[in-house]
Amino acid sequence: MLFFMETVISGLLAGIMYSLVALGFVLIFKASGVFNFSQGVMALFAALTLVGLLSGTVPFTHVDNPSFAIPAWAAIPLTIIVMIIVAILIERFILRHLVNQEHIILFMAMVGLSYVFEGAGDIIWGSDVKVIDLGLPHGAWDWLLDTHGLYIEKIELVAAAAAVVLVVVLAAFFQKTRIGRALRAVADDHQAALSVGISLRYIWIIVWSVAGIVALVTGVVWGAKSGIQFSLSLIALKALPVLILGGFESIPGAIVGGLIIGVGEKLAEVFGGEVIVAIFGRWFEIDPGIFTATENWFAYVLALIFLLFRPQGLFGEKIIERV
């Protein structure tokens, strides 16, 4: 039972991370109808930039010069500024020219953008695995281990806390500020928003900047766990099942969807083999070890099965089709 609890909790904690990535997608999709496939590589790029600044890497040379190293309190805002510049560039050079294009064209442009980020990150900062040290704690959380015998990594708790804070801040931003209201107006109806004088370009730069900041947080907490390297960008693929589960346009959907996927995935990984053997073992000789490394596809199948029963997703409303 203890082991089960541990699995569920670590699933929930991983799920929060998925929610975080999914959140980046949802923000952009809501405001611009763009399915930003490059969110994962953006997280990688943001984390690389931060590490580069912290360790004083000279861009394009891949050489560290400790005298250029910038302390964290300055490096973080600097990275945020870089992400905002990136947002402005994306609006200026891509989005502006693709207004009113079909979804698939925008999507492919984002896949193209992810190649650009990948190449640019490698060229500017180098492609070796980097370690990020923001003084985040490592190791097990002693109190839980002592009192309940549960083994939970501190870093996961910190990551979860960061995600929660970010979600709360974003929710407040959307609900309470003037910009937030404009964003929601654009999300509801582009044309109508334009007609009451909301500048679409301005809005886009803001969402992409916010998504950039979300990417930075994602990149840092994931990077702290497993190093900053190309595989970090694959978390984008992790977020996709979360999106179809929660809906492309729903922030609560992204959060709850992430938790469900996180827990489901961990349970399948730990207990999946046993379950398969218990069911089919009577007829076939099955190696319980076969059901490992399923994390690449299990979430998708889970989301898919869910969708077959509820095509509109977790929080979506049923659409009445008109002709």
Added chain:
Amino acid sequence: MNMMTQTSITDDGRTIGGVQMKVDNISLRFGGVTAIRNASFDIRHGEIRAIIGPNGAGKTSMLNVINGFYHPQDGTITFKGEKRRDMRPHIAATQGIARTFQNVALFKGMTTLDNIMSGRALKMKRNILWQMLYVGPARQEELENRKFVETIIDFLEIPHIRRTPVGKLPYGLQKRVELGRALAMEPELLLLDEPMAGMNVEEKEDMSRFIIDINEEFGTTIALIEHDMGVVMDLSDRVVVLDHGDLIADGTPDEVQKNQDVIDAYLGVAHD
């Protein structure tokens, strides 16, 4: 005109047969909103039946129910003697119900010819292997149907836009192509949803002429929604009036025109 007789002859010499379609006590709701409340009427073979009413009266919903796109909560529809509550739209199509739409629903990426040819989908049977080879029966079938479609293109006077992608056509011509696609199905009952909306006088005259010709030459029964009262009075044999989902009148154009409820609905009297 006596409604009870099986067949009757109109003033202009067309024959109107017995009941082809009967709508009984249809009710349709979306969540808490009632689109149609307890509506009953019939459509007879070979007649032109108009459905009128103010905006939001439930006219389009009625057509959607008839061809199976919406599923009513109550009531039945009897078509060609077969009684049902709801069905899949493609089954309605196989039974001979064709349809045009309020906002043109053409296949934008295809040419006029391909759009009308697609109306022949149900008449073509050759499987995909024959299609890949495009020899023998598949070729034969394609050519026969092409021939039929060309007669429709001639009838609607649109041979010059045969190869034009419909997305590029002006609205009036799009409506005509859409009518062509419906005709290609050789329907027994043709549902037209505001066939003349957004047209100028000349285009309206053309469209009216086509509707009358279709009815007279092919004997197709037509049910149409239209806002232009002049057109409705000229074209239709009988008129159904809907208002806020209720059927408030049913009769010849003259009868309906004099009906006090109809006048109220159009001029706007406070509802009690």
Added chain:
Amino acid sequence: MLYRESGQFKTSYDADQAVFPILQDRLCIIAILAFAFLAVPFFINDYWANAVLIPFLVYSLAALGLNILTGYCGQLSLGTGGFLAVGGYSSFKLMTSFPELDMILVLGGAGVTTALVGLLFGLPSLRIKGFYLAVATLAAQFFLIWLFYKVPWFYNYNATGQINVFPREALGFLVTTQKADPVVRYLFTLSIVVVFALAAKNMVRGRFGRMWMAIRDMDIAAELIGIRPFLMKLTAFTVSSFYIGVAGALIFSVWLGAAESGETYGINESFLVLFMIIVGGLGSILGSFLGAGFIVLMPIGLKNLLVDWFGMSAVFAKHLEITTFGVLIIFFLIVEPHGLARLWQIIKEKLRLWPFPH
């Protein structure tokens, strides 16, 4: 004045329904085919066959398949890599289980197997649409790759987990392994691709093509004229997977000679083929070829340019190549979102009037 259809009167619907109704188009195609079949074999060598021509042909075939599903039927798929893998692995199993089987039958078998798998993964399209379906096809991608990596039966319990091709013949000619003459391998691939392209052209201009496009353009209206969307989506998934399966089998057996699920048929392949049909032109047979040509040749060209001309280090060039690839894709989408095929069409329109301005 050269490209003109005036004066070419059609006297029967049969003539008007021909594959290439315009004389100049017909001549052009004949010239290209004659060049490909008769001239190319004289100067082909191993490098040209393996690095340029055969990849171009097999990717054209895969692009044709995906174009049927995405370009014509409007169902976005990101599972192409997975379906290519099904083709590759099933051809391997057929080859090893029936060593006497002619390669043509092996390819056919691989195609049918992939078609069935495609049909299975097309089932969710009954209920889900658009991006939701696209993400669902990713499930196919990851699951299939995992399956071929995890279940040793698929690679005959090979210690390396890799599959390797055996010498096999088609109509008496050796077409697989490096022992085969590059001319034969090229001609074999070319013949298959030409036949499939013609079949695809026939499908898309006929009844099925119209029904697929009807679903793509407006599925509700299509259903109301008697087309059954679910059935048509499934046929599109099946036919498309058949094409992709044959392409996957060719990648393994004729082109590379060896394959490993995640390496050869990874998610990257899905995106590459999707790029091909978008750059080439959605809903265009010609576009599938143009797109495949562009995507296959661009990296080769870039690499030659950066490494050989500018003398960059291979690693740096690789990174720059990735970036440039991304930039070019975006540039392309902005300049001509309808792809190279549309560009070609515009040129033809202009040619019709040339040298007059209107």
